[in-house]
Amino acid sequence: MGSRGSHAARIPDGDSIRQETGFSQASLLRLYHRFRALDRNKKGYLSRVDLQEIGALAVNPLGERIIDSFFPDGNLRVDFPGFVRVLAHFRPVDDEDPGMRDPKEPEPLNSRMNKLRFAFQLYDLDRDGKISRHEMLQVLRLMVGVQVTEEQLESIADRTVQEADEDGDGAVSFLEFTKSLEKMNIEQKMSIRILK
Amino acid sequence: MLRAALPLFGLPLAGAAATEEPTQEPGSPGEPPAGLALFRWQWHEVEAPYLVALWILVASLAKIVFHLSRKVTSLVPESCLLILLGLVLGGIVLAVAKKAEYQLEPGTFFLFLLPPIVLDSGYFMPSRLFFDNLGAILTYAVVGTLWNAFTTGAALWGLQQAGLVAPRVQASLLDFLLFGSLISAVDPVAVLAVFEEVHVNDTLFIIVFGESLLNDAVTVVLYKVCNSFVEMGSANVQAADYLKGVGVVLQTWVLNQFRLVPLDKIDQVVMSYGGLRGAVAFALVILLDRTKVPAKDYFVATTIVVVFFTVIVQGLTIKPLVKWLKVKRSEHHKPTLNQELHEHTFDHILAAVEDVVGHHGYHYWRDRWEQFDKKYLSQLLMRRSAYRIRDQIWDVYYRLNIRDAISFVDQGGHILSSTGLTLPSMPSRNSVAETSVTNLLRESGSGACLDLQVIDTVRSGRDREDAVMHHLLCGGLYKPRRRYKASCSRHFISEDAQERQDKEIFQQNMKRRLESFKSTKHNICLNKSKPRPRKTSRKKKDGLANTEATNGKPPRDLGFQDTAAVILTVESESEEESDSSETEKEDDEGIIFVARATSEVLQEGKVSGSLEVCPSPRIIPPSPTCAEKELPWKSGQGDLAVYVSSETTKIVPVDMQAGWNQSISSLESLASPPCTQAPTMTRLPPCPLAAEEPQPPFDLPYDPRPSFAFPPSLAKAGRSRSESSADIPQQQELQPLMGHEDRTHLSPRAANSHWCIQFNKGGRL
Numbered sequence: 027m028g029s030r031g032s033h034a035a036r037i038p039d040g041d042s043i044r045q046e047t048g049f050s051q052a053s054l055l056r057l058y059h060r061f062r063a064l065d066r067n068k069k070g071y072l073s074r075v076d077l078q079e080i081g082a083l084a085v086n087p088l089g090e091r092i093i094d095s096f097f098p099d100g101n102l103r104v105d106f107p108g109f110v111r112v113l114a115h116f117r118p119v120d121d122e123d124p125g126m127r128d129p130k131e132p133e134p135l136n137s138r139m140n141k142l143r144f145a146f147q148l149y150d151l152d153r154d155g156k157i158s159r160h161e162m163l164q165v166l167r168l169m170v171g172v173q174v175t176e177e178q179l180e181s182i183a184d185r186t187v188q189e190a191d192e193d194g195d196g197a198v199s200f201l202e203f204t205k206s207l208e209k210m211n212i213e214q215k216m217s218i219r220i221l222k
Numbered sequence: 223m224l225r226a227a228l229p230l231f232g233l234p235l236a237g238a239a240a241t242e243e244p245t246q247e248p249g250s251p252g253e254p255p256a257g258l259a260l261f262r263w264q265w266h267e268v269e270a271p272y273l274v275a276l277w278i279l280v281a282s283l284a285k286i287v288f289h290l291s292r293k294v295t296s297l298v299p300e301s302c303l304l305i306l307l308g309l310v311l312g313g314i315v316l317a318v319a320k321k322a323e324y325q326l327e328p329g330t331f332f333l334f335l336l337p338p339i340v341l342d343s344g345y346f347m348p349s350r351l352f353f354d355n356l357g358a359i360l361t362y363a364v365v366g367t368l369w370n371a372f373t374t375g376a377a378l379w380g381l382q383q384a385g386l387v388a389p390r391v392q393a394s395l396l397d398f399l400l401f402g403s404l405i406s407a408v409d410p411v412a413v414l415a416v417f418e419e420v421h422v423n424d425t426l427f428i429i430v431f432g433e434s435l436l437n438d439a440v441t442v443v444l445y446k447v448c449n450s451f452v453e454m455g456s457a458n459v460q461a462a463d464y465l466k467g468v469g470v471v472l473q474t475w476v477l478n479q480f481r482l483v484p485l486d487k488i489d490q491v492v493m494s495y496g497g498l499r500g501a502v503a504f505a506l507v508i509l510l511d512r513t514k515v516p517a518k519d520y521f522v523a524t525t526i527v528v529v530f531f532t533v534i535v536q537g538l539t540i541k542p543l544v545k546w547l548k549v550k551r552s553e554h555h556k557p558t559l560n561q562e563l564h565e566h567t568f569d570h571i572l573a574a575v576e577d578v579v580g581h582h583g584y585h586y587w588r589d590r591w592e593q594f595d596k597k598y599l600s601q602l603l604m605r606r607s608a609y610r611i612r613d614q615i616w617d618v619y620y621r622l623n624i625r626d627a628i629s630f631v632d633q634g635g636h637i638l639s640s641t642g643l644t645l646p647s648m649p650s651r652n653s654v655a656e657t658s659v660t661n662l663l664r665e666s667g668s669g670a671c672l673d674l675q676v677i678d679t680v681r682s683g684r685d686r687e688d689a690v691m692h693h694l695l696c697g698g699l700y701k702p703r704r705r706y707k708a709s710c711s712r713h714f715i716s717e718d719a720q721e722r723q724d725k726e727i728f729q730q731n732m733k734r735r736l737e738s739f740k741s742t743k744h745n746i747c748l749n750k751s752k753p754r755p756r757k758t759s760r761k762k763k764d765g766l767a768n769t770e771a772t773n774g775k776p777p778r779d780l781g782f783q784d785t786a787a788v789i790l791t792v793e794s795e796s797e798e799e800s801d802s803s804e805t806e807k808e809d810d811e812g813i814i815f816v817a818r819a820t821s822e823v824l825q826e827g828k829v830s831g832s833l834e835v836c837p838s839p840r841i842i843p844p845s846p847t848c849a850e851k852e853l854p855w856k857s858g859q860g861d862l863a864v865y866v867s868s869e870t871t872k873i874v875p876v877d878m879q880a881g882w883n884q885s886i887s888s889l890e891s892l893a894s895p896p897c898t899q900a901p902t903m904t905r906l907p908p909c910p911l912a913a914e915e916p917q918p919p920f921d922l923p924y925d926p927r928p929s930f931a932f933p934p935s936l937a938k939a940g941r942s943r944s945e946s947s948a949d950i951p952q953q954q955e956l957q958p959l960m961g962h963e964d965r966t967h968l969s970p971r972a973a974n975s976h977w978c979i980q981f982n983k984g985g986r987l
Contacts (some may be wrong), residue, residue: 060580082577084731085724087569087700092574116575145568169566172726174698182691188558206560215568218576 043107047114049136053220057113061106071103072096087168091148111135115144118217141216142207146200156197159187280311359432366433375402562692700727869902 037043037058044054062068062074074093083089096104096112104112117136133140149157149165163183170179189205190198198206284307378401700723 057579060578063580063904064578069277077578080577083574085727086570086574086577087727087730088570089574089731090734092571092578113575113579116572145564145571148567148571165567166563168562168730169570169700170695170698174694178694178698182695186560186563202297207564210561210565210568213570215565216572218572218579220579 037106039107043110046107046111046135048136049114049121053117054110056220057110058106061109065147071104071105072109088148091168094147095144116143116216116218118219119213124144136217138212139204141205141212143200145216146203149203156199157187157203158184158194158197159183162187162198356432358429363433371402373402378402562695563699570700741838 037054040054043049044051049057049153061072064078064079066076074097075097077093083093086092096109119136119138121135145156147153149161151161151164163180166179166183166186171174172221186198187198190202192202192205193199281304284304
């Protein structure tokens with residue numbers, strides 16, 4: 027990796043991306059090479075099909091949704107900065123003292139809140155800021171094998187929403203979502219070590 | 223614990239031995255009692271295999287017997303029990319024969335006993351966990367062993383210098399070092415034996431286990447080195463343990479600088495404590511050359527003592543110690559439904575993102591290897607009867623757990639009453655009522671055994687329904703890739719579960735992709751009015767939903783996304799309409815997966831009653847009645863031909879394409895469009911729908927799930943249609959099966975059948 031340091035200059039907007047996402051030079055380079063590898067036709071951007079080519083995603087129940095998260099707002103293409111931006115959510119959390127961070131700067135993409143936001147928008151397909159029971163049911167359907175019947179699924183979905191729903195609106199807002207996961211070690215669960 | 227059994231079993235026998243002596247072994251192979259010399263010679267001949275076989279037999283029986291009493295085994299690790307058993311038997315033999323019977327020859331050990339043990343461990347090793355932690359493991363294995371060896375040796379020598387060692391023990395520093403090297407070998411087998419019951423968190427487990435695996439190499443090298451300098455003595459070794467503890471702490475501190483997840487203090491304690499010595503050490507000590515090492519006997523004795531001590535004492539106490547120190551356990555306390563679900567979600571997300579990033583590039587090879595293994599090696603190394611045997615043992619174990627489960631329930635686990643345990647979703651072997659808590663948890667993949675964990679997770683005051691739901695959810699959730707439970711589930715892996723899960727998920731994903739693909743194409747084709755070769759492929763989904771839709775009900779939303787319901791609803795077109803696409807309702811339409819052999823031969827649909835014509839481009843979803851006729855299980859005449867379009871292959875990821883192409887080409891068709899033999903419809907051979915799964919009997923009210931290997935399933939994921947396929951008497955290989963399914967599908971359990979249909983439909987061609 028070190029020997030390819032000179033190639034860093036080839037990444038368009040490399041510096042600004044690094045600034046925005048906080049990736050190290052090495053990680054960014056690695057991601058760039060990965061981007062290029064995925065972009066089979068050398069179009070300069072990735073389309074859905076390119077991501078679907080990744081075999082392992084096809085056997086991941088959330089594979090499709092993850093792919094969709096790379097194409098926000100109905101885009102059909104994702105360029106390298108967009109690619110990196112999504113992946114930045116999975117950067118391990120920096121250890122530095124949060125108090126030292128400049129409060130005026132926007133929260134880094136890999137903060138706990140942003141990680142949770144990323145997960146939230148995987149559930150919340152219609153982007154209304156809430157996970158409705160229906161959306162919860164859909165996620166459950168994705169994730170659960172076929173031996174669970176529809177009624178059982180529905181009751182699980184009901185239960186799940188009930189548990190988290192505090193203001194009784196029948197849906198889980200982002201805050202409620204966060205609250206229900208406060209005990210979970212999100213920083214670890216949603217971090218890929220290699221993306222330091 | 224067979225692995226542990228054999229060597230440990232032999233220890234006591236050997237401990238009493240000095241040399242081999244022939245005796246009248248009752249039941250020795252019938253040789254006519256000849257002269258003494260002859261008799262002796264023949265005994266030597268048969269001795270080794272005979273006794274080995276005897277050991278194996280007794281050890282197996284012992285293991286089964288031990289498992290009969292779950293309580294005992296939860297307290298005492300099996301290795302202890304086996305040592306005791308060995309002692310007892312050895313004592314018996316000694317008493318009878320008045321002299322030592324048999325000594326465990328190192329040759330025997332290394333040649334016969336060790337390889338299967340190693341194979342077993344290596345084969346089942348959770349490789350992902352192992353490689354993730356490889357750095358730590360190597361450190362401990364190499365540095366740790368070296369440190370242990372030196373400190374042990376030095377400590378002993380120090381003791382000798384201090385005059386605490388009896389003078390008759392003649393040993394020098396080198397001897398001590400030699401001894402240190404061989405005694406420092408943490409035995410993986412013994413470790414496993416103890417840890418299996420204890421359920422420490424995975425990280426800890428894999429580190430200790432991995433270390434023990436790798437340090438043998440270090441040990442042997444050290445041993446050889448020191449052996450050349452040889453003279454040794456023995457004394458109490460326990461003092462050295464303190465130094466070893468120091469070593470662990472030091473190493474851990476170094477490691478923690480580099481690890482993402484630091485190892486807790488408590489984990490370190492357990493690691494120090496978990497260093498059990500075992501048979502390897504013993505074998506090595508026996509190998510010492512007596513002439514060069516005058517103190518060999520002392521060493522032997524010491525080794526035996528050490529082994530006993532570590533296994534028995536540490537083994538016995540490690541469990542209470544773990545509990546007392548509140549070591550972070552492999553399963554934290556039962557989380558809320560939300561947490562449960564979201565945790566799984568995150569695991570999946572993480573796995574997906576890792577794949578996107580291309581992390582762990584070697585996984586491709588690993589997966590290839592696993593496929594290879596599954597197909598060939600497993601067949602070779604584990605016969606079907608092995609599966610069955612394991613199942614039988616599991617049954618025994620399972621049934622005998624009921625007693626414990628009931629007693630557990632009586633103790634106040636009122637939530638999980640026996641009726642509460644009858645979860646319909648749990649695959650149960652016998653009647654559902656016999657579910658035991660342990661097996662519930664096993665099935666749900668939590669990997670817990672009854673011993674420690676379940677007791678802790680009893681929540682009082684929690685809604686019973688919640689508990690039921692938890693189990694339901696856990697049992698139903700797809701397991702993300704990482705979750706290989708290293709410990710208890712080791713011998714009860716359901717090999718097919720992962721594959722089945724993959725198949726299901728894959729099919730769902732493919733359907734969705736085709737949907738969205740079609741919907742984008744749909745917009746493009748909307749303006750065309752003439753029938754013309756259409757490139758889109760759509761996937762036919764649920765015939766049953768078709769039926770429902772005809773009733774005017776809104777299709778039940780099987781869709782996994784809001785954007786496209788996967789259900790094929792009423793298409794009220796007639797067959798003569800030209801462009802069906804325009805009239806289809808985009809949202810409601812199911813996707814007809816038409817694998818087309820060619821794209822330009824798609825003429826007006828005219829099926830001439832033969833199967834030789836490709837369907838028309840306008841795959842017109844037929845009218846309800848036609849659709850009903852279409853349903854293979856209803857009409858009894860499904861069209862079984864399958865076509866592949868190029869677009870489809872674009873959506874199927876590259877890795878799968880090989881399998882995909884294989885399966886398609888195996889259907890005598892080309893995977894790519896313009897095929898020269900244009901008119902040829904491709905048809906799938908009757909698919910192996912025999913439900914011959916060795917799988918646990920699902921408690922499905924409907925048909926057994928067909929088992930099929932992965933690649934063919936891709937092909938089965940679609941079915942073709944032709945215009946008047948209703949008229950075509952199709953081949954009916956599958957019909958009987960379908961017919962049966964049909965009844966159940968149309969039962970009031972529409973909900974269930976939806977689930978069922980998706981995947982059984984996959985079997986239909």
